[in-house]
Amino acid sequence: MTLTRPLAALSLVAASALVLAGCSSTSGAEANADGDAETTPFTFEYNTAGEDEEPAYEEVTVDVPLAPENVVIFDMASLDTWGALGGEVQGAPLDSVPDYLQGYLADDAINAGSLFEADLLEVEAAQPDLIIVGGRSAALYEDLSEIAPTVDLSSSGSFEDTLERNVTFLGEVLGAEDEAATALETLEAGIAEAREVTAGIGTGLSVMVSGDSVSALKPSEGDYSGRNLRGGIVYDVFGVEPVISDIEEATHGEPVSFEFLLETDPDYLFVTDRNAATGEEGAEAAEVVLDNEIVHETTAWQNDQIVYLDPMAWYIVFGGIDTTQIMIDDILSIGA
Template sequence: MIKKVLSVFLVCLLAVALTACGSTASGEKASGSAKKSETITVKHELGTTKVPKNPKNVVVFDFGALETLDKLGVPVKGVAKGSALPSYLSKYKDSKYANVGGLKDPDFEKINALKPGLIIISGRQSSAYKELSKIAPTIYVGIDDAHYMDSFTKNAETLGKIFGKEDEVGKALDSINQSIDDLKAITSKDNKKGLVLISTGGKLSAFGPGSRYGLVYDVFGVKPVDDQIKASTHGQKITYEYIAKKNPDYLFVVDRDQAIGGDTKASKVLDNDLVNGTKAAKSKHIVYLDPEIWYLSGGGLLSMEDMIKEVKAGIE
């Protein structure tokens, strides 16, 4: 009788254990399924995109986003190698990273073959947004020059949310904002004025507040020598006489030719009596900014740190 009762007890106990295991497995499966299907809704300039959490085979066209993902340790599958990669991102020249075309001519066939979980683009690829969106979720992370820090911060935080790197992004942004505050503490007390220009093929264009390089004034606090320059992407064409007339205390120069492998050097273009007679030249405050950061990239967690350092060093 005792053996019979014990046998029944053991059978019941085994049934309970199996039920519990089944429930756990079912729960784990459900949890895993929910996790797998988790998405993030990203609103950007070109639309609204649902992006899977931690997508695989990421394709990146925007170098600012690429450097941010690099800093965060997020792997990518495809990069726009058809255009000049900044030297500090040269690791992506390796064959293990697929070449998905140039900044203005994406290789749709190659991208499709990669089966990407996410495609990241900016201004130069905006016209291809609809076509790329047919292949995979596509987000636009171009910088809004008129609201640089808001745009920059949003992009970094968006990438942080997609890849589960919110804490890392938060710490990086705190560090950058502190560096900007330190720089503004200097520029706020400085009555000297600056001018940002780009040199390309021997021709010069100037940029004012709200423009492509407006963050020098709008974010870093350098006072503009000319606040009437129309905000634009390509700048306002200027002459040596203009520079001499405005007579800036600081002259920040982006050498486009050096960024794209051209022959003309901005230092030679600006080596003339009119420019050499300015306060900037006399005080040795003609600052040649890193063209890879300022022209090819920008808008990422790495380049922003360097931009702050360059402007700060230029006015000290």
């Protein structure tokens, strides 16, 4: 299995990417002609295609104000990082902010809508200096950009590449470059420690429980779009050896049977409970779904090697500073 490069090894690559993307350092920030607050340019790829069309990306550059005081964030990973670096969030989809990130919201934070639909009137009335979208909320970019400078911090490559780009960029915007660098160093060390643990556990299978169905997740294999990025983190970032070489071919990308879990029989099962993450009404917890006679026969069950991952961190947020530490801790729990 090809090992993920450590974050430290990515620093020069990421730095180059930031320069090429126009994400300049604070020293390169510019004040506009009217003498307003300094800004720094940020360039990203925006998908201009419709929902049922093939993706069509257009390069967009936005002049982002430095040290903005009024920020509305729709992307939970960005909200995580913004708060972890000392920023306060004035608006967000409040119903989607997990408990462990609530402390990063201003006391009078507005409810900006949902991850998929913005309350444009509420956002406009708040007069934000900056709006941040990403992932599920990326489709909101066009409408929100008419209200205030808006950036899309969706995945731009591997988990580590995107994490480093976004933490570095948001650190620059906040004037917290040193804090951002320290956070990345800490997460790098944590990921390396977690990979040392997984190197000795044998094989693993990452699964998602949705409703009463179980889906086997696969390594991203260089395709970092959406579900592939999230589903592959156990393997790509934390070094777990997949129990079979081609999970996608074996499953055809469909939910799998409990018999599949027994036939492949990984040493460890890593479980993301989508039911818990989304609060699906009437859905049973993953522990209940997997508590059956067939799963009881697996090596993972018999050796108490089923790892239930934090559902908010692994399914909803994934990619922020605090959340990445939660993910590291989930993997480290194996060796506890």
